[in-house]
Structure formats: C-alpha cells, structure tokens
Amino acid sequence: MTQATPTIRRTRRLLADGREILYYDDRASAPRTAEDSRDLGERALAGQLRRDPLTGDWVAIAGHRLNRTFLPPKNECPLCPTGRGTVPSEIPEADYDVVVFENRFPSFSAHAEEGAAAHGLLEHVPAHGRCEVVCFTSDHDASFASLTPSRARTVVEAWADRTAELSRQARVEHVFPFENRGQEIGVTLHHPHGQIYAYPFVPARTQSLLAEARRHHDRTGRVLGADVLAAERADGSRMVLEGEHWSAYVPYAARWPVEVHLAPHRDVPDLVALTGEERDELAEVYLDLLRRLDRYYPARDGQSPRLPYIAGWHQAPVHVGRDISRLHLQVMSVLRSPGKLKYLAGSESGVGGWVNDVPPERIAARLREVGKTGDVGEPREAGR
Structure with missing residues (x-):
C-alpha cells in the first residue's frame, strides 16, 4: 500500500490469473484485502505486431479479443464490484473509488506470444506493452460527467500515476489514456470506464x-x-x-x-x-x-x-x-x-x-x- 498523493491511497493486488489491480481510494475505507475467487485459468497472451510495408505503421494482430465480453446485462457487468451482480466481477472488493487493472483481453502485454521475430518486408514482433482498464466509479449508471470534482481529481491522479509507472517499463514508447463512451463509438461495456494503452512504438x-x-x-x-x-x-x-x-x-x-x-x-x-x-x-x-x-x-x-x-x-x-x-x-x-x-x-x-x-x-x-x-x-x- 502506498500514497499516490497525501489524500489518495493506492493499493496493489493480484487477480486470479496474475493480472495486477490497483485501487485508488479517496475516502476512508478498510484495507483492500478481498481475493479474486474466480477460476480463470491462464491469462491471455497478446499476439503479434505486424509492420505494414506500404506505410510503416504497426498493426496489432489480436485474435483472442474476438471472445471478449460484449454488452453484458447489468447484473453481469465485469466492472461493478463483486457482490452487486450474479457473478464475480473483475473487481473483488464490494465497493471502490477508482480502480485500474490489466485488461483481460489485451492488445499489448508483457505476456505476449514469443514466436521468433521476422524482418524484411514482412516484419513482425511480439506485441509487448500493456493495456489497462480504468474504472472511474463503482456506480454502473454514472458517467464521467456526473462525478464529483474530488472523484474526477482521483481519476486525474490515477492517469498521472499510471503514466509515470508505465513509462518506466521496458519496451514502452508511448502512453495513451483514453475513454470511449457510447455504443455509437463501439463500447462493449456500459459501466463508466476508460483505458490506458502503453505502446511498444510511437503511433502514427x-x-x-x-x-x-x-x-x-x-x-x-x-x-x-x-x-x-x-x-x-x-x-x-x-x-x-x-x-x-x-x-x-x-x-x-x-x-x-x-x-x-x-x-x-x-x-x-x-x-x-x-x-x-x-x-x-x-x-x-x-x-x-x-x-x-x-x-x-x-x-x-x-x-x-x-x-x-x-x-x-x-x-x-x-x-x-x-x-x-x-x-x-x-x-x-x-x-x-x-x-x-x-x-x-x-x-x-x-x-x-x-x-x-x-x-x-x-x-x-x-x-x-x-x-x-x-x-x-x-x-x-x-x-x-
């Protein structure tokens, strides 16, 4: 347990498949000790990065993401605290302020397929990096706009803290926090959340x-x-x-x-x-x-x-x-x-x-x- 700021407490834990989860608490709360009771098996590996020889752009090939959760009903939301729905969620605690955890279906990960890299026109390398989910609130029906200023400030602190830590990781070249909101954009979960991508290259x-x-x-x-x-x-x-x-x-x-x-x-x-x-x-x-x-x-x-x-x-x-x-x-x-x-x-x-x-x-x-x-x-x- 560490202090992100004098008023925000950060606690680092592990989920059942070894992924990290970090709690950013701005309220007085009990220590974060809940265990992830799910049987998740081995964590998913990120796939390959392939270089487009016509443009020089890198493209992540992540076939495992086809199986990610898609617009579940509220009682099966993986971003709500465990106990509010019918199944255990990604967040073992019964409540939280702001939470960041490694994506279960990552485009980039330190745990990437380690096949031999290929060079020349048809170049590919393992998709190293990291993808994280940022849950802005435990309230499923809220939005970022409905947060209090103090809670929005906690999210800002989490963004900055994660940027600092991810920037120190090997192979990471760029850190991009973002939020997609609305089915028109293509979101797959209604719960208010964003993401952070730590790329092993500088995007186009x-x-x-x-x-x-x-x-x-x-x-x-x-x-x-x-x-x-x-x-x-x-x-x-x-x-x-x-x-x-x-x-x-x-x-x-x-x-x-x-x-x-x-x-x-x-x-x-x-x-x-x-x-x-x-x-x-x-x-x-x-x-x-x-x-x-x-x-x-x-x-x-x-x-x-x-x-x-x-x-x-x-x-x-x-x-x-x-x-x-x-x-x-x-x-x-x-x-x-x-x-x-x-x-x-x-x-x-x-x-x-x-x-x-x-x-x-x-x-x-x-x-x-x-x-x-x-x-x-x-x-x-x-x-x-």
Whole structure:
C-alpha cells in the first residue's frame, strides 16, 4: 500500500490469473484485502505486431479479443464490484473509488506470444506493452460527467500515476489514456470506464504531431502547441472556456462534427509534469466541458442525450520529442446530429482526406451557449 498523493491511497493486488489491480481510494475505507475467487485459468497472451510495408505503421494482430465480453446485462457487468451482480466481477472488493487493472483481453502485454521475430518486408514482433482498464466509479449508471470534482481529481491522479509507472517499463514508447463512451463509438461495456494503452512504438498520429512540432521548432525556436493555443485565444471565435491554468477550444481545422481540445497554459510534456494546482483545476474544467457536451444537442422529453465521444490524452512519447511535445486532450464525437452519425467513408478512410460539415466556429458557439445554463464549473466563460 502506498500514497499516490497525501489524500489518495493506492493499493496493489493480484487477480486470479496474475493480472495486477490497483485501487485508488479517496475516502476512508478498510484495507483492500478481498481475493479474486474466480477460476480463470491462464491469462491471455497478446499476439503479434505486424509492420505494414506500404506505410510503416504497426498493426496489432489480436485474435483472442474476438471472445471478449460484449454488452453484458447489468447484473453481469465485469466492472461493478463483486457482490452487486450474479457473478464475480473483475473487481473483488464490494465497493471502490477508482480502480485500474490489466485488461483481460489485451492488445499489448508483457505476456505476449514469443514466436521468433521476422524482418524484411514482412516484419513482425511480439506485441509487448500493456493495456489497462480504468474504472472511474463503482456506480454502473454514472458517467464521467456526473462525478464529483474530488472523484474526477482521483481519476486525474490515477492517469498521472499510471503514466509515470508505465513509462518506466521496458519496451514502452508511448502512453495513451483514453475513454470511449457510447455504443455509437463501439463500447462493449456500459459501466463508466476508460483505458490506458502503453505502446511498444510511437503511433502514427503521434509521429505526425511530432513531425509538425519539430518543423515549427526548427523554424521558430518555439513550441508549436503553445503557439496554437496562443493563436486560438487571440482569435477567440473558437474558444469554449478559459481558466487560470487550462483553456478549451474547438481547433481551427476540426475534423469531427463535435471536437474540442483542452490544453494547459504551461508547456508540459505529459500528465506527470502537472502541478497539484493544475491537476485540481483540470478536474473542474474537464467536468465543465463534458457537461457542456452532454447539453450540445437540444433536450428531448426534458432530457439531453448523452453525447457519444472519444476522449484521448496526447502526451509526449517516452523517449523522443519531449522537448517539443505539449500535453493536450482531444474530445471528438461521431454524432453529427441527433440520431445521425458521421461515417468515415471513402475520402476519410481511403486517403485521410477529411471533410467536416460543421464549421468549427459554430461548434464553439454552441458550447459557449450551453455553458450559460445548467451545472458548470468554476473557470470563467471565454469572453468572446
């Protein structure tokens, strides 16, 4: 048992098949001693990483994931505490605050198939790395947006703590915390949760971000992410909210029907580098932003629909580009109007030629509008 912060207690335990589970407690609670009583057999092995010779991208081949749990009924939810449903869950305790555990069906793992690597045009290697599940709350019917600020702060601490630990593991090159919400996105479990992928390579989008940041730095001597944030704040038309330490804006060339970036005012490479004050405000600002997103489309029958989204933390890679990388969160939704999805058809999927039917300025205006009513956080409204 260790202290993640003076007010958050971290406890590390093992599940029945040897996977790690970590409890992050922000409330007074009994020691975490419950045992996993399931007969799980041997843990699943991750498969192979294969390199696409046409693009240089790495692709994880993970056939075992076809058998993963898919939209179970509430009484069989594997992310609820054990005892609330009809079967033991992934979490042996009867209640919890925030929990992180190794994915039972990992795309990447330290326990990967150790077949001989192949090189040349048809190159493959074991899919080393790690995949973790982050349970934001024990409440099955909650959402991240419904968390209290103190619980959201615990999640922020868990993200930072896991980023630090995973970054120290052998073979890990990049750590990516993210949340998928909504069946439209493709979630397979309704319980509010996210994931953390620790990749043994730098993913393609991160490489693109690094390349642009390097070109900008070589030309100007400045950090691209900082200059983009300054330009958005100076223009103002796409700003959503501004706090003391964080600002949210719709990017100038937004790809998605709803897309927002949340960035710190200070140059930091990752969540680990945030100060306590920056983490405190992040919990408040992020809740404000998510609640605005849930009010983005007009209410029906007195209730606003929960917006399906992907939220991902873009951090600096573990070993390269840390001097020019800048932390930011990207939230994006495929819902272009109630009941209508944006599909990545020929242009986007085929060649990456994006077309967005919604002007970014209109997205930002709507998010400012819905922030004027309802439950919003402390940061002031963007004054434009």
